[in-house]
Amino acid sequence: MRSRALVALVRQNLSRSRRSFALSVFGISVGIASLAFFLALSAGVRQVVLGKVFPIGQLEVVPSRSSVEGPIGLFSGFSGPKPLTEEAARTLSSRPEVKAAFRRVKMAFPARAWGGQEILGKNFYTELVAEGVDPAAMADESLGPEAFADNLGSHNRCNADAECASGEYCPWDTHACERPVPAVISPFIVELYNGTLATQTGLPKIGKFLAGRLRGIVFNIELGRSFIGASKSSVEPHQRKVMLVGISPHAAQLALTVPLGYVQAWNRQYAPGSPPLSSLVLEVKEGASVTSLTAAVRGMGYDIADSGAERAGLAITLVTLLFALVSFAMVSIAAINIAHSFFRTVAERRRELGVMRSIGASSSDVRRLVLAEAAVIGLCGGVIGLVTARLFAFVIDAASRRWVPDFPFKPDTYFSFGWTLLALALGCSILACMLGAFWPARAAARLEPTEALTS
């Protein structure tokens, strides 16, 4: 039987039993709507949590926390955590699973910062926690107005800012012109500020507009002295200017991120003997084995920092599974309903099927006819289910935008309707209907023409 003939027969059969067709379509569409809704919700939440809150696809190698420290370590011959050396960093960077490696070093001495009057209306004072990050980590970021690079300026001798080139200033301790230290902050800090500090102190929240205005803002830092204490080194505290050049997910989560060279230079001055590297971020190649890389890291005596991504991912997967199971149960019930409906239809059309057999339909024609009707029900139910799920998602997003107060990482949408999900839901709908119709189709195909005609 040609496809055109099959389509014509299916159309004729479905159009004469519209009520039954509509009921079957409704049943399957409810299941598919629920399945698509929950899968899209899970995918959307996963994107936010694992894309913004706990970025995945990268491992942060840190000195082992399991090394024996303190008096026991001293007496037992162990001397604390194994430091992350440049040689270890090179070895790990060259592993086949690694796409890129970025060194990080924490600022190992007290410091403080103040500024922000231009944008927040008053100066903001804080202890400074900073981390140096390999500028290559920000290579793909669109930052501005300064590049995120170790840029120490022209070093022209000066006594005042006016004697320096445009964009430079004159530090009172070195009397050599410098450009402000470029710095980035993580979206996490912005969300933390918006969710706590801004709410508690009445300061303006940093939205998309203010985030754009943050770029280029210059503030002051004082190295070697903080509100709590001073550096143990004998070096005098020095003041420097810092320019915020952007917000990046590659920045340290809870620290001001500046180019690696600055922190290394400052550590040598204010905290001599501090570890050369605090951590090494390894970006894993797509499809590469994270397990083998993790094993190699541990084999070298280092640990993987717990980013929370693993636990968050597991939690989302479990919730997704739970919702998917409920949705699959609904789809299965719809499939059973379709099976029941098709068994009834086949029984009702027994004589008609006999007529078809008597005029040339083979058993496979009859089977294809029943399955094609089920597939059309699945297709219609799938499309309606997807549209319903999309509408529900739209309403929930709109309600959230309007009525749900801002919270850290509040997304524009909680849902992600990717092409894979659409294809999966539609395929699932058609498959469920065809599975439901499989036994009735088989029974119809097995009907002996003479028995069907004399029934």
Next chain:
Amino acid sequence: MIRLESVEKRYDSQPVLRGVSLSVEAGELLSLVGRSGSGKSTLLHIMGGLDRRYAGKASVLGHDLHALEDAALARFRNREVGFIFQSFNLLDHLTARENVALPSYFADAAAADVARRAAEALDRVGIGDKADARPSALSGGQKQRVAIARALVHQPKLLLCDEPTGNLDSDTGQQIIELFRTLNKDGLTLVIVTHEERVSSVASRVLRLVDGRLAS
């Protein structure tokens, strides 16, 4: 054209056909008569490949019906024989034209051919003007003509008719009988199962079934 050798058939343990042997030549108009339950319809179904659960040998148009696979048997029923039933067996949700076109859906025919053949078949049986009517809007005689058009749509060599006038009044039945005679004159072989003498009167040969056996 048709060769049956020692055909036997049972429903459960009840014998319906008891060693029926017969042959039908091309161009014949054979009438199978007998009382209800004598096995006439069963024999017709065996000849048309609708029933394969029998013992003995049935060869129709050169095909050993036992040996044909399901798809080949379906092709045989589609292209080489036509069936006409007492209760017409039209599909109520289809128009006369769609009913007539139905066999073409299973014949890999092109859409244009399907429409043309259906129109020709309806014209041939004299109800071309009822092509768009549904069976519920047709009289008994018109329904039977639609059923005949459907049986003729692929120009079969053999027409198998099961009580074709059983549900018709005498005038309409007579018209249908005349139609069969015309078709036979055009070279079509017909086997008609009936218990009506007027149908048998136009047959070139009459065979009587009594309790599953041929009596003459």
